[in-house]
Amino acid sequence: MIKRIFAALVATLLAGPALAAGGDVALTKRDWSFNGPFGTFDKAAMQRGFQVYREVCAGCHSMQYIAFRNFADLGYNEAEIKAIAAEYDVEDGPNDEGEMFTRPGIPADRMPSPYPNDNAARAGNGGALPPDLSLIAKARANGPDYLYSLLIGYKEAPASMNVPDGMYYNDAYPGNLIAMPQPLYGDDVTYADGADTSIEGSAADLTQFLMWAAEPKMEARKRIGVAVVFFLSIFVVLSVMAKRRVWADLH
Amino acid sequence: MSAEKFQNPVVRWIDHRLPVFSMLDHEKYDYPVPKNLNYMWNFGVLAGLSLAIMIITGIVLAMSYTAHVDYAFDAVERIMRDVNHGWMIRYIHMNAASFFFIVVYIHIFRGLYYGSYKAPRELLWILGVVIFLLMMATAFMGYVLPWGQMSFWGATVITNLFSAIPVVGDSIVTLLWGGFSVDNPTLNRFFSLHYLMPFVIAGVVVLHIIALHRFGSNNPIGIDASGPQDTISFHPYYTMKDMVGIAVFLLLLAVAVFFFPNAMGHPDNYIPANPLQTPAHIVPEWYFLPFYAILRAVPDKLGGVLLMFGAIAVLFILPWLDRSPVRSARFRPLFRIFFWLLLIDAVVLGYLGGKPAEGIYVVLSRIATAWYFLHFLVILPLLSVFETTKPLPKSISEPVLKYPSSRKGPMGAGLEPAE
Numbered sequence: 001m002i003k004r005i006f007a008a009l010v011a012t013l014l015a016g017p018a019l020a021a022g023g024d025v026a027l028t029k030r031d032w033s034f035n036g037p038f039g040t041f042d043k044a045a046m047q048r049g050f051q052v053y054r055e056v057c058a059g060c061h062s063m064q065y066i067a068f069r070n071f072a073d074l075g076y077n078e079a080e081i082k083a084i085a086a087e088y089d090v091e092d093g094p095n096d097e098g099e100m101f102t103r104p105g106i107p108a109d110r111m112p113s114p115y116p117n118d119n120a121a122r123a124g125n126g127g128a129l130p131p132d133l134s135l136i137a138k139a140r141a142n143g144p145d146y147l148y149s150l151l152i153g154y155k156e157a158p159a160s161m162n163v164p165d166g167m168y169y170n171d172a173y174p175g176n177l178i179a180m181p182q183p184l185y186g187d188d189v190t191y192a193d194g195a196d197t198s199i200e201g202s203a204a205d206l207t208q209f210l211m212w213a214a215e216p217k218m219e220a221r222k223r224i225g226v227a228v229v230f231f232l233s234i235f236v237v238l239s240v241m242a243k244r245r246v247w248a249d250l251h
Numbered sequence: 252m253s254a255e256k257f258q259n260p261v262v263r264w265i266d267h268r269l270p271v272f273s274m275l276d277h278e279k280y281d282y283p284v285p286k287n288l289n290y291m292w293n294f295g296v297l298a299g300l301s302l303a304i305m306i307i308t309g310i311v312l313a314m315s316y317t318a319h320v321d322y323a324f325d326a327v328e329r330i331m332r333d334v335n336h337g338w339m340i341r342y343i344h345m346n347a348a349s350f351f352f353i354v355v356y357i358h359i360f361r362g363l364y365y366g367s368y369k370a371p372r373e374l375l376w377i378l379g380v381v382i383f384l385l386m387m388a389t390a391f392m393g394y395v396l397p398w399g400q401m402s403f404w405g406a407t408v409i410t411n412l413f414s415a416i417p418v419v420g421d422s423i424v425t426l427l428w429g430g431f432s433v434d435n436p437t438l439n440r441f442f443s444l445h446y447l448m449p450f451v452i453a454g455v456v457v458l459h460i461i462a463l464h465r466f467g468s469n470n471p472i473g474i475d476a477s478g479p480q481d482t483i484s485f486h487p488y489y490t491m492k493d494m495v496g497i498a499v500f501l502l503l504l505a506v507a508v509f510f511f512p513n514a515m516g517h518p519d520n521y522i523p524a525n526p527l528q529t530p531a532h533i534v535p536e537w538y539f540l541p542f543y544a545i546l547r548a549v550p551d552k553l554g555g556v557l558l559m560f561g562a563i564a565v566l567f568i569l570p571w572l573d574r575s576p577v578r579s580a581r582f583r584p585l586f587r588i589f590f591w592l593l594l595i596d597a598v599v600l601g602y603l604g605g606k607p608a609e610g611i612y613v614v615l616s617r618i619a620t621a622w623y624f625l626h627f628l629v630i631l632p633l634l635s636v637f638e639t640t641k642p643l644p645k646s647i648s649e650p651v652l653k654y655p656s657s658r659k660g661p662m663g664a665g666l667e668p669a670e
Contacts, residue, residue, distance in 0.1 A: 236502055
């Protein structure tokens with residue numbers, strides 16, 4: 001009976017949110033390096049993904065929760081992080097004269113936003129607000145597969161569908177009409193390591209980078225998790241043995 | 252009671268003046284527990300453990316949290332990214348909340364199956380329902396604190412329910428909000444109350460345990476212990492049996508925390524709250540879905556609210572709805588069938604609560620809601636009169652001794668025939 005009750009409850013709790021959140025679109029699933037209990041991020045792919053973000057997405061999309069110092073997770077050393085940060089202009093101040101001023105970024109800075117505020121972002125994008133990408137991989141159901149499918153999902157609209165001005169047809173987007181123009185076409189960037197720059201390749205790299213941005217502690221989480229689960233499994237076995245031994249004298 | 256039973260002189264000195272050790276000793280050794288409790292009786296201890304986990308992780312989280320609409324979401328992200336092991340504490344708090352409800356739901360259905368609400372344990376049961384209500388209030392307010400989209404819109408939908416109350420409804424809503432919409436004052440008071448409520452729960456838990464220890468645990472057979480041969484001491488027998496449950500509980504919790512931390516949450520709550528943009532489907536946390544389905548099954552707002560609270564109100568009067576003198580479903584063949592139907596009904600309601608309120612889902616919600624109330628208000632009272640129950644065993648020991656699974660004789664290994 002325990003099993004029946006538990007199975008029923010587990011079914012409810014898994015079905016509830018999943019069903020509530022599920023869209024009506026079919027996503028392209030990929031075998032991500034970060035899937036599964038032992039999954040890790042692919043550092044080279046994340047570095048390439050960061051490059052795609054910087055050269056393609058960053059014109060419109062902010063990543064306000066990411067600081068340059070966080071790029072140590074991508075495999076950059078301290079000097080490289082300082083160099084990356086210095087390529088950005090960061091507003092600071094007020095100084096002793098009471099003026100705001102611009103200076104090169106340092107590792108402790110967060111990544112600057114492309115727009116000063118949401119209204120400016122809307123004004124620059126036909127009324128649509130480009131969402132911040134720091135958490136996007138967790139803020140959508142099946143985040144990584146959804147982002148990847150969206151990035152490669154721009155298609156010719158079916159003849160029956162009327163696509164208004166400033167909207168684009170996308171296979172993966174709920175409702176199929178998205179305000180974001182197609183960002184990747186293939187060969188949008190030149191990778192230093194000569195990796196695949198096709199639309200699939202760069203979309204996968206970008207997804208890898210965005211998944212890290214949303215869940216930067218995932219590797220530590222899974223590493224600790226394996227140890228905790230191993231420890232508790234032994235605890236379960238020992239407690240069952242202890243219980244049987246204590247109860248043996250009752251029978 | 253003599254203080255001499257303690258060897259340690261310091262313990263003896265303290266116990267003579269402040270008899271805490273005698274009290275603990277009393278609970279551990281002198282408190283008789285029926286010898287036939289199965290693993291379903293683990294869930295009370297597990298609920299207490301869940302409460303402790305929630306309070307400890309919650310206090311630590313509050314150290315880094317900021318209850319302000321402009322900073323709450325950022326504060327949670329800071330906990331997730333910059334606070335040492337903050338992600339672990341938050342994921343434990345998030346998932347242990349869900350596990351708390353799983354455990355309490357099993358605990359409640361165990362009580363329903365074995366008739367643990369019947370005389371003389373009515374107040375014990377009612378205190379349990381009070382704890383359940385307080386838990387729901389606490390969980391609801393806790394879900395608002397990250398100030399994501401579901402936090403905000405969930406808070407808006409649920410607090411708006413109170414506006415259905417005639418005459419004073421709108422004033423109550425204004426009082427809850429601290430203004431004219433869900434805003435900073437709402438977040439502040441929810442944080443304050445979210446911090447307070449767990450300690451109120453802990454207080455009611457103490458009463459729950461006092462009431463429990465008055466007559467002791469019910470048991471799977473549902474008859475009272477007739478003497479010392481029917482009971483064993485809590486320690487070491489049930490401490491060890493509870494430890495098995497605790498170990499399995501912690502293992503499952505760890506799997507959720509470390510490998511599926513967001514499976515029981517909603518992705519929309521990783522989007523900062525935006526009062527100008529309503530999410531496509533506003534759904535509460537999974538543990539509220541059955542009640543949400545009941546709420547939406549009624550076309551009238553006040554009716555929906557009344558039925559939703561009525562779904563819990565019937566639990567308060569359950570001891571007087573089910574008048575059958577037989578407690579355990581083991582000896583009530585018809586009741587047992589209806590018990591499983593009720594469980595299925597609750598799961599179906601949970602499923603429907605997560606679906607949009609349209610088409611067939613509304614019809615099914617109405618049928619499932621009707622069945623829920625039919626079960627408590629009609630079926631149980633009728634069963635108490637018309638059901639033919641199976642004969643009860645004379646004592647707890649009788650069926651225990653009759654179990655053929657033990658290879659040893661009833662009196663233990665010593666009386667086995669020599670081989």
